[in-house]
Amino acid sequence: DAGVTQSPTHLIKTRGQQVTLRCSPKSGHDTVSWYQQALGQGPQFIFQYYEEEERQRGNFPDRFSGHQFPNYSSELNVNALLLGDSALYLCASSLLTGVRLDYGYTFGSGTRLTVV
Amino acid sequence: KQEVTQIPAALSVPEGENLVLNCSFTDSAIYNLQWFRQDPGKGLTSLLLIQSSQREQTSGRLNASLDKSSGRSTLYIAASQPGDSATYLCAVYSNAGKSTFGDGTTLTVKP
Numbered sequence: 001d002a003g004v005t006q007s008p009t010h011l012i013k014t015r016g017q018q019v020t021l022r023c024s025p026k027s028g029h030d031t032v033s034w035y036q037q038a039l040g041q042g043p044q045f046i047f048q049y050y051e052e053e054e055r056q057r058g059n060f061p062d063r064f065s066g067h068q069f070p071n072y073s074s075e076l077n078v079n080a081l082l083l084g085d086s087a088l089y090l091c092a093s094s095l096l097t098g099v100r101l102d103y104g105y106t107f108g109s110g111t112r113l114t115v116v
Numbered sequence: 117k118q119e120v121t122q123i124p125a126a127l128s129v130p131e132g133e134n135l136v137l138n139c140s141f142t143d144s145a146i147y148n149l150q151w152f153r154q155d156p157g158k159g160l161t162s163l164l165l166i167q168s169s170q171r172e173q174t175s176g177r178l179n180a181s182l183d184k185s186s187g188r189s190t191l192y193i194a195a196s197q198p199g200d201s202a203t204y205l206c207a208v209y210s211n212a213g214k215s216t217f218g219d220g221t222t223l224t225v226k227p
Binding site (some may be wrong): 048108109 | 120148152157158191205207214216217218219
């Protein structure tokens with residue numbers, strides 16, 4: 001049973017560029033959440049996708065956008081990269097049962113983004 | 117706004133000790149609380165999930181408790197081993213869509 005897979009594992013981009021990160025959820029999960037984790041800090045919630053729509057959003061600028069596909073996989077796009085966007089980006093999948101999150105999150109190993 | 121605090125930020129213990137990690141949150145209206153382990157540069161591994169109607173969960177040497185009214189959870193690790201060295205994070209789910217993480221406790225277990 002495959003868990004959450006993220007690609008690529010590492011990425012180096014230049015300030016001002018755009019980046020796309022990809023996530024395939026765990027089999028049977030229908031909800032994907034994205035997080036940014038700076039060094040020494042806990043993950044910060046970016047947004048969550050369910051039924052191909054953004055369901056919740058954290059305190060991140062519009063430069064951060066996403067998409068969920070019919071097969072539940074998801075992309076995170078970041079435009080106009082800043083040096084401060086350098087972080088580990090984590091994807092987590094879950095099963096949304098009604099309005100309750102009954103099963104918790106399963107995380108991928110993350111994408112390490114470095115902006116130079 | 118939900119805030120999650122984990123104390124202590126770092127902990128070093130000799131092998132074999134029992135230890136307790138703490139997690140406190142400001143808004144008691146949570147659905148679930150989940151404890152994770154993170155090794156350096158890696159993703160998060162789920163340890164225990166406590167639903168809002170539960171008071172504790174156990175898995176092997178790990179026991180997590182939840183007291184919603186006081187906004188606290190503890191993770192108890194029995195008979196610690198060097199392989200337990202990692203950062204332990206707690207996350208609270210305040211509604212069906214958002215989660216809030218603490219900054220973690222970095223545990224070092226010395227042989």
